[in-house]
Amino acid sequence: xxxxxxxxxxxxxxxxxxxxxxxxxxxxxxxxxxxxxxxxxxxxxxxxxxxxxxxxxxxxxxxxxxxxxxxxxxxxxxxxxxxxxxxxxxxxxxxxxxxxxxxxxxxxxxxxxxxxxxxxxxxxxxxxxxxxxxxxxxxxxxxxxxxxxxxxxxxxxxxxxxxxxxxxxxxxxxxxxxxxxxxxxxxxxxxxxxxxxxxxxxxxxxxxxxxxxxxxxxxxxxxxxxxxxxxxxxxxxxxxxxxxxxxxxxxxxxxxxxxxxxxxxxxxxxxxxxxxxxxxxxxxxxxxxxxxxxxxxxxxxxxxxxxxxxxxxxxxxxxxxxxxxxxxxxxxxxxxxxxxxxxxxxxxxxxxxxxxxxxxxxxxxxxxxxxxxxxxxxxxxxxxxxxxxxxxxxxxxxxxxxxxxxxxxxxxxxxxxxxxxxxxxxxxxxxxxxxxxxxxxxxxxxxxxxxxxxxxxxxxxxx
Amino acid sequence: xxxxxxxxxxxxxxxxxxxxxxxxxxxxxxxxxxxxxxxxxxxxxxxxxxxxxxxxxxxxxxxxxxxxxxxxxxxxxxxxxxxxxxxxxxxxxxxxxxxxxxxxxxxxxxxxxxxxxxxxxxxxxxxxxxxxxxxxxxxxxxxxxxxxxxxxxxxxxxxxxxxxxxxxxxxxxxxxxxxxxxxxxxxxxxxxxxxxxxxxxxxxxxxxxxxxxxxxxxxxxxxxxxxxxxxxxxxxxxxxxxxxxxxxxxxxxxxxxxxxxxxxxxxxxxxxxxxxxxxxxxxxxxxxxxxxxxxxxxxxxxxxxxxxxxxxxxxxxxxxxxxxxxxxxxxxxxxxxxxxxxxxxxxxxxxxxxxxxxxxxxxxxxxxxxxxxxxxxxxxxxxxxxxxxxxxxxxxxxxxxxxxxxxxxxxxxxxxxxxxxxxxxxxxxxxxxxxxxxxxxxxxxxxxxxxxxxxxxxxxxxx
Numbered sequence: 001x002x003x004x005x006x007x008x009x010x011x012x013x014x015x016x017x018x019x020x021x022x023x024x025x026x027x028x029x030x031x032x033x034x035x036x037x038x039x040x041x042x043x044x045x046x047x048x049x050x051x052x053x054x055x056x057x058x059x060x061x062x063x064x065x066x067x068x069x070x071x072x073x074x075x076x077x078x079x080x081x082x083x084x085x086x087x088x089x090x091x092x093x094x095x096x097x098x099x100x101x102x103x104x105x106x107x108x109x110x111x112x113x114x115x116x117x118x119x120x121x122x123x124x125x126x127x128x129x130x131x132x133x134x135x136x137x138x139x140x141x142x143x144x145x146x147x148x149x150x151x152x153x154x155x156x157x158x159x160x161x162x163x164x165x166x167x168x169x170x171x172x173x174x175x176x177x178x179x180x181x182x183x184x185x186x187x188x189x190x191x192x193x194x195x196x197x198x199x200x201x202x203x204x205x206x207x208x209x210x211x212x213x214x215x216x217x218x219x220x221x222x223x224x225x226x227x228x229x230x231x232x233x234x235x236x237x238x239x240x241x242x243x244x245x246x247x248x249x250x251x252x253x254x255x256x257x258x259x260x261x262x263x264x265x266x267x268x269x270x271x272x273x274x275x276x277x278x279x280x281x282x283x284x285x286x287x288x289x290x291x292x293x294x295x296x297x298x299x300x301x302x303x304x305x306x307x308x309x310x311x312x313x314x315x316x317x318x319x320x321x322x323x324x325x326x327x328x329x330x331x332x333x334x335x336x337x338x339x340x341x342x343x344x345x346x347x348x349x350x351x352x353x354x355x356x357x358x359x360x361x362x363x364x365x366x367x368x369x370x371x372x373x374x375x376x377x378x379x380x381x382x383x384x385x386x387x388x389x390x391x392x393x394x395x396x397x398x399x400x401x402x403x404x405x406x407x408x409x410x411x412x413x414x415x416x417x418x419x420x421x422x423x424x425x426x427x428x429x430x431x432x433x434x435x436x437x438x439x440x441x442x443x444x445x446x447x448x449x450x451x452x453x454x455x456x457x458x459x460x461x462x463x
Numbered sequence: 464x465x466x467x468x469x470x471x472x473x474x475x476x477x478x479x480x481x482x483x484x485x486x487x488x489x490x491x492x493x494x495x496x497x498x499x500x501x502x503x504x505x506x507x508x509x510x511x512x513x514x515x516x517x518x519x520x521x522x523x524x525x526x527x528x529x530x531x532x533x534x535x536x537x538x539x540x541x542x543x544x545x546x547x548x549x550x551x552x553x554x555x556x557x558x559x560x561x562x563x564x565x566x567x568x569x570x571x572x573x574x575x576x577x578x579x580x581x582x583x584x585x586x587x588x589x590x591x592x593x594x595x596x597x598x599x600x601x602x603x604x605x606x607x608x609x610x611x612x613x614x615x616x617x618x619x620x621x622x623x624x625x626x627x628x629x630x631x632x633x634x635x636x637x638x639x640x641x642x643x644x645x646x647x648x649x650x651x652x653x654x655x656x657x658x659x660x661x662x663x664x665x666x667x668x669x670x671x672x673x674x675x676x677x678x679x680x681x682x683x684x685x686x687x688x689x690x691x692x693x694x695x696x697x698x699x700x701x702x703x704x705x706x707x708x709x710x711x712x713x714x715x716x717x718x719x720x721x722x723x724x725x726x727x728x729x730x731x732x733x734x735x736x737x738x739x740x741x742x743x744x745x746x747x748x749x750x751x752x753x754x755x756x757x758x759x760x761x762x763x764x765x766x767x768x769x770x771x772x773x774x775x776x777x778x779x780x781x782x783x784x785x786x787x788x789x790x791x792x793x794x795x796x797x798x799x800x801x802x803x804x805x806x807x808x809x810x811x812x813x814x815x816x817x818x819x820x821x822x823x824x825x826x827x828x829x830x831x832x833x834x835x836x837x838x839x840x841x842x843x844x845x846x847x848x849x850x851x852x853x854x855x856x857x858x859x860x861x862x863x864x865x866x867x868x869x870x871x872x873x874x875x876x877x878x879x880x881x882x883x884x885x886x887x888x889x890x891x892x893x894x895x896x897x898x899x900x901x902x903x904x905x906x907x908x909x910x911x912x913x914x915x916x917x918x919x920x921x922x923x924x925x926x
Binding site for chain 2: 062068069072073078089090091092166197198200202203206213217221228235236238240243246247248
């Protein structure tokens, strides 16, 4: 196969040449002290957001089932399961923590690529940090490299990758996990290339699985496969040195689009994590502007459901394409009802995971208000935008226009909001003292002598 | 995503509907007593052939490296490694045995699909047979189901699957491993569908990896991923019930061709294993007719190199496209030199793995004869055919035309030849007594009370 790619190399634009090696060289050479302050700070925020979601999701049925399935085959108790007392070998721990962290669909999102960058990378590096003690600086550098590689590969092949039916997070996530783990293992350039090749040969995630437990299996398996790729490469297992760019390589196989320039352009100058976003609300991003607008009006005017005659929404057409369920019956269906989320936002003033229980969706006050919500699609309203008009029984009409929903790149969640989200998710899983400690550990991650402290503190065992 | 596939189901030909469920139903209902005698016999032959290759490959560098990489994370010592003393948990044992069995490229081949059917299926079911004792009948039934599903899926999507750059054995093998393991675990129809869905979301194998250790990683990982899919489904993990046929499902994602009829047509009447073939020679199938012709003339006329003036070959054009290396320097290059293999066949009378060592390729007698071999491509010569003309120094010209090379479907290896191949491969790895016992166990596999005996006997530990 080498021969094939060599003979066609002439047909490729020059920027396609040696992409795998260029990426590997960059990752191997990267140093913590060269990372901008903003990047380091954002890694801490990503870690806090992601860890909260993983702790919150750790009791989900999908996690219980997967844990039951792998426990009989698991090796030494090397790594923590977040939000749980059990310990597994690093490979299996990465799978379970990956599932936990994506099962609520509440983790971080790179809006340019629709990739959830933390879910494949964090479980791999945190498990590894418990196996071989590493400093917080090294952990931050490894995570940054994982994000760089997966989001850049995502930009190279998206949106064509997802359009044909792949789940981008699994298909690029395995690279993120492989290089981040490889960075912590100290792979040299050649071995890093082989780790990338071993990642390239294990894409995971078919879109048909959305709506089932297998969606959250995707980042978990990507974390696991990337970790295995790094361990194999470390010991000298060989793959291709052109796994990404070769004629019969990954990029041409999984997508009709290859923007080679996106992979290596500006490496070390621009950083993908600057575009990472965190969800303030535990449902699809498309309804976030509506929720944001409803909560703002509720809080400004101390609204209660009984004061309201009707709610009129003007939204981007995509909102009605995806969330036009008028009478949701389950928590999951509630996430796909713009009517429910608007009513919920006004009644509860929040939309975290507990608000999407089957019980909440049938709450009489919320359902009564829900039936007084109407929505129209307006192509001039952007995806980050919404018009909310609330007609009160006293004749007043309250209006709010959201230009950039909270949680978007231009209107990010504040540190305080991220901490509140973390506390909400950890509540009932971790004791309050442990929650506080984890917030401190994430904030100061780059100063930790032993980054494994983060993983151990997120478990409910005797650490 | 369910919705997407539902809305487009009307566009599909009727035979696409419920393919996943139909396959699952067939596998779940299959009974040993319904399998034709010829199928059961061929499973025993496939097992013997495959096990020999796995034992023979078990000391390869790729196996040593992979074993070194996974041992620190492996769980209880549940399953044997063929040809080796170590034991690993079933999931990791499946990976290592899968690598061992493909590392020589000497395992079985389904010629219609280019799928190597045993390498992903056998490691999964043999590991499982050590975990939960199962009868030989159940093992044979499970393997038959694995072969049916992977080869039928292969026919549905090949050759388009391989042409765009996938390694078919990894991409369909994961289904074979999942359903075979699922059958041994006794999954019901619904859970079998979920196992298939979990397999669908984990295709493995990018063709660029050919020529590196990662090629043999593909069936190993497919075995492992299929086994994990079955274990998860057993415990209730959900995926899609339409993982194969949905609009955003597996078949449309990995290939431009979907022959739905190939998947379910004649299920339970025709069996894929009837078309399984075993390699008599440890190199690519394209040069097998040449080797066959040379060995026949050698044996008929007691030829030695010194009697020969020159050798003239007329071959299918594909032979020169793939194996036109005039002066190979390494054992691996020797496999890609039709000149070397012809000279080797005449001098040694065989072409097993030991004949492709770096030393043999430089043997002065063979290289001198090699340089007197010429070959011309003739489009009227079929892929299973070759003309061999040997001009002797005494003026005689010996001719042989191979119409169907030994090892092809129409001219299969005899039981005796399979046993000789097994002994060759096992020599130096297993004691002779153990080799005899394994041949007996494979021959009588359907009569075994505990099919795990096969796996234990193939290990070099204290069983």
